[in-house]
Amino acid sequence: MTAATPAPNTARDIVLTRIRDALGPDPVVPEVPRGYVTGSDLDPDAVIERFAERVDDYRATVHRTGHAGLATTLAALITASGAGRIGVPVGLDDTWLTELPDDLEVIRDQPTHDTAALDTAALDTAALDTLELVVTASTVGIAETGTIVLDASPDQGRRALTLVPDHHICIITTDQIVHTVPQALPRLDPTRPLTMISGPSATSDIELDRVEGVHGPRILHVVIVTD
Amino acid sequence: MSVAPQGRTLLPVVAHAPRGVGHLRGDESFPDAARGALADTQLRRNLGHATATIRDKRAKVVGEVDDWEALRTAGKAIKDHTMARLPELLVQLEANVTAAGGVVHWARDATEANQIVTRLVRETGSREVVKVKSMATQEIALNEALADAGITAFETDLAELIVQLGDDKPSHILVPAIHKNRAEIRELFARTLPGVDPELTDDPAALAGAARQHLRERFLTAKVGISGANFAVADTGTLSVVESEGNGRMCLTLPETLITVMGIEKLVPTWTDLEVFLQLLPRSSTGERMNPYTSLWTGVHPGDGPQSFHLVLLDNGRTAVLADETGRETLNCIRCSACLNVCPVYERAGGHAYGSVYPGPIGAILSPQLTGIEDNASLPYASTLCGACYEVCPVKIDIPSILVHLRAEHVEAQRETRRIPTPEAISMAAASWTMSEASRWEKAQSASRAGRLLGRKRDRDAGRIARLPGPLAAWTGARDAPRPPAETFRQWWARTRGSRS
Numbered sequence: 001m002t003a004a005t006p007a008p009n010t011a012r013d014i015v016l017t018r019i020r021d022a023l024g025p026d027p028v029v030p031e032v033p034r035g036y037v038t039g040s041d042l043d044p045d046a047v048i049e050r051f052a053e054r055v056d057d058y059r060a061t062v063h064r065t066g067h068a069g070l071a072t073t074l075a076a077l078i079t080a081s082g083a084g085r086i087g088v089p090v091g092l093d094d095t096w097l098t099e100l101p102d103d104l105e106v107i108r109d110q111p112t113h114d115t116a117a118l119d120t121a122a123l124d125t126a127a128l129d130t131l132e133l134v135v136t137a138s139t140v141g142i143a144e145t146g147t148i149v150l151d152a153s154p155d156q157g158r159r160a161l162t163l164v165p166d167h168h169i170c171i172i173t174t175d176q177i178v179h180t181v182p183q184a185l186p187r188l189d190p191t192r193p194l195t196m197i198s199g200p201s202a203t204s205d206i207e208l209d210r211v212e213g214v215h216g217p218r219i220l221h222v223v224i225v226t227d
Numbered sequence: 228m229s230v231a232p233q234g235r236t237l238l239p240v241v242a243h244a245p246r247g248v249g250h251l252r253g254d255e256s257f258p259d260a261a262r263g264a265l266a267d268t269q270l271r272r273n274l275g276h277a278t279a280t281i282r283d284k285r286a287k288v289v290g291e292v293d294d295w296e297a298l299r300t301a302g303k304a305i306k307d308h309t310m311a312r313l314p315e316l317l318v319q320l321e322a323n324v325t326a327a328g329g330v331v332h333w334a335r336d337a338t339e340a341n342q343i344v345t346r347l348v349r350e351t352g353s354r355e356v357v358k359v360k361s362m363a364t365q366e367i368a369l370n371e372a373l374a375d376a377g378i379t380a381f382e383t384d385l386a387e388l389i390v391q392l393g394d395d396k397p398s399h400i401l402v403p404a405i406h407k408n409r410a411e412i413r414e415l416f417a418r419t420l421p422g423v424d425p426e427l428t429d430d431p432a433a434l435a436g437a438a439r440q441h442l443r444e445r446f447l448t449a450k451v452g453i454s455g456a457n458f459a460v461a462d463t464g465t466l467s468v469v470e471s472e473g474n475g476r477m478c479l480t481l482p483e484t485l486i487t488v489m490g491i492e493k494l495v496p497t498w499t500d501l502e503v504f505l506q507l508l509p510r511s512s513t514g515e516r517m518n519p520y521t522s523l524w525t526g527v528h529p530g531d532g533p534q535s536f537h538l539v540l541l542d543n544g545r546t547a548v549l550a551d552e553t554g555r556e557t558l559n560c561i562r563c564s565a566c567l568n569v570c571p572v573y574e575r576a577g578g579h580a581y582g583s584v585y586p587g588p589i590g591a592i593l594s595p596q597l598t599g600i601e602d603n604a605s606l607p608y609a610s611t612l613c614g615a616c617y618e619v620c621p622v623k624i625d626i627p628s629i630l631v632h633l634r635a636e637h638v639e640a641q642r643e644t645r646r647i648p649t650p651e652a653i654s655m656a657a658a659s660w661t662m663s664e665a666s667r668w669e670k671a672q673s674a675s676r677a678g679r680l681l682g683r684k685r686d687r688d689a690g691r692i693a694r695l696p697g698p699l700a701a702w703t704g705a706r707d708a709p710r711p712p713a714e715t716f717r718q719w720w721a722r723t724r725g726s727r728s
Contacts, residue, residue, distance in 0.1 A: 012333040022550035035297035145517035158531035190463035196521035201473040205386035206431040216473020
């Protein structure tokens with residue numbers, strides 16, 4: 001226990017007493033057999049292939065480029081979207097944005113949860129809603145499930161930034177992509193707010209038929225930086 | 228192990244979910260409610276279509292996981308382990324959530340949980356809340372309690388919205404509006420959504436678009452969000468919500484205050500344990516490799532998301548379930564709803580017939596244990612004991628055995644009332660003992676195949692046994708016993724599918 005003992009709480013004591021009574025004096029605590037796969041049987045190139053295939057399978061659009069072509073690729077994607085006003089997190093790598101059209105309005109959102117510059121005005125929700133597109137980096141990719149994880153680092157921004165705009169372009173490097181879920185969790189920091197994203201917003205609520213596009217971003221582009 | 232009821236030991240007084248609050252009890256018994264549902268051909272068509280769709284999807288994504296059985300075994304063991312250490316793990320969770328800036332509340336029952344949440348919302352000054360789909364808040368009827376306090380709760384999950392707009396009841400754990408088809412939903416939206424496009428079609432994408440438009444402003448202006456939790460991690464204090472639409476992210480991220488109501492069993496001991504459940508849940512639930520969005524948060528994150536976070540830990544009968552050593556594993560349920568989708572009884576009767584917010588096989592064992600058997604006495608009989616629910620359960624809950632155990636408990640309760648042993652009591656006690664161990668059950672099934680030779684030829688040909696020998700004659704005194712099939716379901720499964728498991 002890391003915190004001070006909480007103040008006495010009648011309901012708390014009663015519930016804990018009920019649980020102890022229910023379990024009896026010496027409950028058997030079973031060991032957990034972890035016979036499931038925790039590593040990967042794929043070579044690194046195959047992991048990237050699997051990631052691209054699975055992300056695409058969930059109706060996100062996958063692009064690949066080297067670092068040298070990233071700024072051009074981003075500029076082309078943004079131009080093609082027709083967006084005139086985009087958001088980026090405060091810590092996004094500036095070199096990624098060097099090829100953007102001059103008339104594009106680029107809004108930097110501050111703060112992230114661990115940025116020192118908390119006095120810098122963050123966009124309020126209404127302002128976020130005026131952004132047509134957002135570009136971020138990412139933390140981890142999971143090939144098996146086609147998942148991207150964001151952890152609100154300065155190059156990914158706070159959670160609202162990648163939620164309110166309708167179009168999300170997410171950049172991931174190959175060294176961030178692992179094969180399986182068990183390989184991904186040790187790379188994540190539970191003290192940060194985490195969002196796992198597998199394709200665009202979707203629902204299966206009508207006749208169990210999956211359709212894309214409800215409340216979260218309806219368009220998701222994933223750019224894999226291959227070198 | 229001794230045979231119930233004779234060998235039953237005295238247990239401490241248990242606290243069931245109280246009457247008069249919440250949605251754990253129906254107005255009529257399962258057979259009566261099911262009779263109406265069975266007559267509704269539209270309902271049966273809708274359910275048949277939806278459950279067939281999801282069964283196929285699940286089978287496909289589970290089939291591509293080579294270590295699925297190892298994951299199930301680990302999932303069950305983690306949950307068994309959690310229940311055995313529940314007091315210390317809850318205290319650890321509380322300490323970690325508190326250290327991260329959250330406030331933890333404990334609720335003995337639905338009434339207390341509703342009071343806590345109502346007070347917390349009032350303290351924000353807001354008269355409106357946005358809600359993420361949550362079984363716990365459905366169970367305690369939180370929306371009704373908030374309404375009594377003049378607070379409007381807006382359900383934001385598409386299916387919950389459909390249920391709320393139609394003044395309907397949820398009928399499925401994952402897809403509460405599974406009983407409605409697209410045409411019915413279109414008609415509902417056209418009638419109830421303000422400013423909806425009169426040209427709205429019944430294309431699911433168009434219907435989802437209408438829901439987006441309807442809720443968008445609500446999300447952007449909401450001050451208070453209310454959620455449940457899929458998992459809480461004791462050793463980090465992390466809470467998790469697993470969802471598809473992004474309504475969860477909206478409710479968890481944009482409001483200033485977040486209130487999460489969570490059953491005390493929703494815990495896993497360590498961060499590492501999530502690696503098991505994040506594989507088991509999506510594939511079992513929506514039949515996806517991963518659901519579109521999983522949010523994980525730990526207390527309050529400065530500058531990101533709600534700056535006020537409250538966690539309400541709910542008992543409401545869960546400790547009563549924990550007190551029953553056989554029924555205890557019911558608490559391992561992660562609410563995936565795979566057992567509903569494969570259940571022949573659920574597929575025909577639908578979710579409303581179960582009365583409780585927890586329908587299907589898991590509801591048939593969970594609801595009577597939360598309320599006490601006398602308030603949901605017909606539910607343990609709402610099953611053919613075919614075993615399909617056990618086969619798909621991602622945490623291997625032995626639902627058939629618990630159903631039989633609860634039937635035994637029910638007949639024992641009746642016996643105590645009548646003070647005479649009934650044939651049912653004896654049969655169910657014996658069946659409970661037999662089914663509680665897989666090996667005994669398989670031997671008994673072999674023996675019962677010998678029962679194919681029992682009875683008169685005329686009855687055998689009709690597939691029934693009119694008179695069982697010996698003490699079992701009491702059972703057939705008032706009814707025919709079905710003639711055992713040449714091959715049991717488990718044997719058929721082992722023969723045709725066993726090589727895959």
